[in-house]
Amino acid sequence: MDISALNNSGEKSQSKIADRVLDITHEVCPMTFVRTRLALDRMAPGERLVVLLRGEEPLNNVPRAAREQGHEVLEQATGADGVTRLVIRKGAS
Numbered sequence: 001m002d003i004s005a006l007n008n009s010g011e012k013s014q015s016k017i018a019d020r021v022l023d024i025t026h027e028v029c030p031m032t033f034v035r036t037r038l039a040l041d042r043m044a045p046g047e048r049l050v051v052l053l054r055g056e057e058p059l060n061n062v063p064r065a066a067r068e069q070g071h072e073v074l075e076q077a078t079g080a081d082g083v084t085r086l087v088i089r090k091g092a093s
Contacts, residue, residue, distance in 0.1 A: 018087060019047040024062075025054040025083055032058040033065045036088075040071060043090045048074070051086040059084050 022039045024032045036051055043049060053062055063073045063086060070091035078084040 017048070018050040019043060021050045021052070023052045024058065025052050027053075027058070028055075029057045029061055033062050036062055036066065037069065040066070040069070040088065040090050045090050045092045047090050049088045049090065051088060053084050053086065054082055062086065063088075 020039060024035050039049055066073055066088050072089040073086060074089055075087040
């Protein structure tokens with residue numbers, strides 16, 4: 001995943017990585033998935049959300065809860081900075 005293709009406002013550039021970006025690196029559970037779910041609720045089926053998170057609890061809970069809600073985790077990668085980047089495709093409503 002090429003996060004560098006996103007500009008400073010979190011919008012996508014020419015390459016199609018995600019329809020939205022959500023940074024929850026400073027949030028704690030349960031707000032990590034609450035914010036993720038709210039973002040997904042505002043998206044159309046098939047759109048992609050990049051979620052930036054930090055910490056073991058959100059790393060375990062956000063992908064699991066997204067799958068339980070019918071969404072697909074396309075990619076999960078943790079960088080050297082400790083930030084995990086999830087790419088989630090919204091499932092059918």
